[in-house]
Every structure is written in C-alpha cells, then in structure tokens.
Amino acid sequence: xxxxxxxxxxxxxxxGAHRRTTPGAGVVVGPxxxxxxxxxxxxxxxxxxxxxxxxxxxxxxxxxxANVMAMLIQYLSAKLGVITGRDLAxxxxxxxxxxxxxxxxxxxxxxxxxxxxxxxxxxxxxxxLLFGVPMPVSGLxxxxxxxxxxxxxxxGYRKFELAIAGMFGIVFLGFAYDLVxxxxxxxxxxxGLVPSFGGTQGVLLAVGIIGATVMPHAIYxxxxxxxxxxxxxxxxxxxxLLRKLRLDVxxxxxxxxxxxxxxxxxxxxxxxxxxxxxxxxxxxTHADLGHYVGGAAALVFAVAxxxxxxxxxxxxxxAGQVVxxxxxxxxxxxxxxxxxxxxxxxxxxxxxxxxxxxxxxxxVVLSFGIPFALIPLVLLTRSREVMGPFTNRRITTVLASxxxxxxxxxxxxxxxxxxxxx
Numbered sequence: 099x100x101x102x103x104x105x106x107x108x109x110x111x112x113x114g115a116h117r118r119t120t121p122g123a124g125v126v127v128g129p130x131x132x133x134x135x136x137x138x139x140x141x142x143x144x145x146x147x148x149x150x151x152x153x154x155x156x157x158x159x160x161x162x163x164a165n166v167m168a169m170l171i172q173y174l175s176a177k178l179g180v181i182t183g184r185d186l187a188x189x190x191x192x193x194x195x196x197x198x199x200x201x202x203x204x205x206x207x208x209x210x211x212x213x214x215x216x217x218x219x220x221x222x223x224x225x226x227l228l229f230g231v232p233m234p235v236s237g238l239x240x241x242x243x244x245x246x247x248x249x250x251x252x253x254g255y256r257k258f259e260l261a262i263a264g265m266f267g268i269v270f271l272g273f274a275y276d277l278v279x280x281x282x283x284x285x286x287x288x289x290g291l292v293p294s295f296g297g298t299q300g301v302l303l304a305v306g307i308i309g310a311t312v313m314p315h316a317i318y319x320x321x322x323x324x325x326x327x328x329x330x331x332x333x334x335x336x337x338x339l340l341r342k343l344r345l346d347v348x349x350x351x352x353x354x355x356x357x358x359x360x361x362x363x364x365x366x367x368x369x370x371x372x373x374x375x376x377x378x379x380x381x382x383t384h385a386d387l388g389h390y391v392g393g394a395a396a397l398v399f400a401v402a403x404x405x406x407x408x409x410x411x412x413x414x415x416x417a418g419q420v421v422x423x424x425x426x427x428x429x430x431x432x433x434x435x436x437x438x439x440x441x442x443x444x445x446x447x448x449x450x451x452x453x454x455x456x457x458x459x460x461x462v463v464l465s466f467g468i469p470f471a472l473i474p475l476v477l478l479t480r481s482r483e484v485m486g487p488f489t490n491r492r493i494t495t496v497l498a499s500x501x502x503x504x505x506x507x508x509x510x511x512x513x514x515x516x517x518x519x520x
Contacts, residue, residue: 140220144457150365155290187424221407272402
C-alpha cells in the first residue's frame, strides 16, 4: 500500500512537462493561489460567519491579523522551497531527529483529517443547498470531483494551478457580489478593527479564525510548489524569483483576506443581534440572502461554498501526499489516502451533526497544529547552514517567532478558559 517515493531523490517523468518550462515562469498567478485556497475553505465560512452572527464586526481585526501573519508564513515556506530545493517536510526529515520527525508526521496526518472534515462538510452543504443532494452522498460526490481536479496535476503543475486559481476566483466574485448586495456599516467595520474578544467563546472563534486562515497543510504545501522553480538558478536569478513569489503571496493572500472579511461582514449585516437559537449560521445566511436580498445572492453564496469545498479538498489531498513523501519517503495511492482521511467527515455527515459547529471545531484543531509546522519553518529559514545568503534577517525571524507565540498563547488561553469553565 505504501510505496517508496523515488521523487525524493530525483525528478520523475510525470512532471517532466512542467520541469521543461523556465523555473519561476508565470509565478505571479501560481503557487500562492493554490496555497491561498486553504485560506478561504469551508472552515473559513464557518468561523467567519459564526463570528459575524454572534459578535457583529467585533472580530474583524482577527481576520486582518491572521492574514498578515499568513503572508509572512507562506512567504517563508515558498522561500525555503526555492533556496533548498526541498519542501518543509523533507527538510524536517533531513534536519531533525528521527523521533521528532515521526511525531511531526503523525500530527500532520491528524491535522489532514481535520482539514478534510471542513472541506467535505462545506462542499456537502453547498451541494445540498444547490441541488438538495443528501449530505452523505454530497460528501462522496466531493471525493470524486476532487480526484478529477487532482488528475490535472498529473498533466503538469500549471494546469492544476490554473484550475485552482479559477475556483478561487469564483469564491472571490461570489462574495464581492453578496457584499455589494447586502451592504455594510462603515462605522461598525472601523470598530471591528479595534482588538476585543468578548469572553471565552470569542476566543474560541478567534482561535478558529486563525486556524482556518493559517493552515498547517498550506505551510507544507507551499514549499513543495516552489522547490522546483529555483533549481539551476544563480543567486541573482533566485533573488528575482523571490521578489515574484513575494508579490504572488501578497496578491493571493490579500485577496483571500478580502473574501474572509466579506464573509464576516455579510453575516454581521444579516444575522447579528437576531438571536440564532439552534439555527445553523451558514444555512441561515443562505436563507436570509434569498429572503432579504434575492435568489441570485443566495445562489451565488451556495456556488461559492461549493467551489471552496471542491478546490480545497483537492489541495488538501495533494498537501497530504507532500507531507507523507517528505516525512517518511512513501507514497500512498490517492484513492486509499482520500478514503482514509475522508472517513471522519463522512461519519459527521452520516450522523447529522450540526455542520457549522463541526466546521468550527475542526478549525480549532487546525490552530493547535500550526506551531508544529511553523516552529520548524522558522528554525530552518533562520539557519545560515540551510539558507546560505538567503538566511532570514533578524527582524523577519522575530516577527515569525511572534506569530508562533501569539498562536500558542491563544491556544493555551482557550484550554485554560475551557477547563476553568467546565
């Protein structure tokens, strides 16, 4: 079932078409947009819409902070791939003690299941809203479509990148339309940029927003998407490539940040102050868009949710392969891997558990997984032995370390608050 991956040591013919192109060509719409799909997945819908419904604009600042953190982290991941020719998982295997490497791998696989939970549940909700497909069946349809998208990667990275970027565009345009249709309170938006939590539940949502924004599997994936592009390049060429990658990250994640902010603003405008009771925030947002704004706005919302689930599911599976190849030099057949990681999601769908609550909890789990990817990334990119003349500047290392410290502190605060209140 597990096969040793020869791609760790040498290029394969499978991606030869891509490798014949000039490294770094077309980078401005490329790897960062694939990674950014993880930043607008159904988990983001759940956390942002729930935050808007319960707290109005109050947690808008969390999205801004998380997005800035994500830009720095994803750029460091892309930089590691370009300079070393290895992805983060490979570098962890090569540079860290074997027991530590195995712990990181197991943890990353558990995070992959939490990721699949969000993606499958989100796509299932989208199919249910659009076509009335039962939720468990919708999950299986999502798996089939994800395989089709992944098949494009077999024909070269560029086709895969463009397909994912296209779905990213659907989500962006969908929420741009809904935001214009619903409108926003400028004073409320400005007030939402002032930090506040409003209690332990607010911290839970803040941690979920960060977990949905700074995705652990995207940190591993980005370095894999860029590791080919710097091979055979001189120092000046790689510096030029890094400048393009930096722009790629800013444009892709900046766009993702606007989408996330739009989700929260739409939910705040429609749902805040009404008292949700036992209603599901995502389903209620869709219903209210149709009732108060029009059928077109509700349709666009459902299409955006479906596109988000399908694209992020494909990216999540691809990232899982990257993690396994890197940490243990093994490949698992995509069908088997997809079947294994989607089991928790299918169980959730079959049991009829509250979809949005399940999505929020999955994002909190992801937040706890971020330091396991981020700390090795900071240690590797600050090492002159690893990065040579491209070693992080001290201020970069300090900022990245602060990102890790903030995430760890929020997770610890959440744990303390949860157990203290239990």
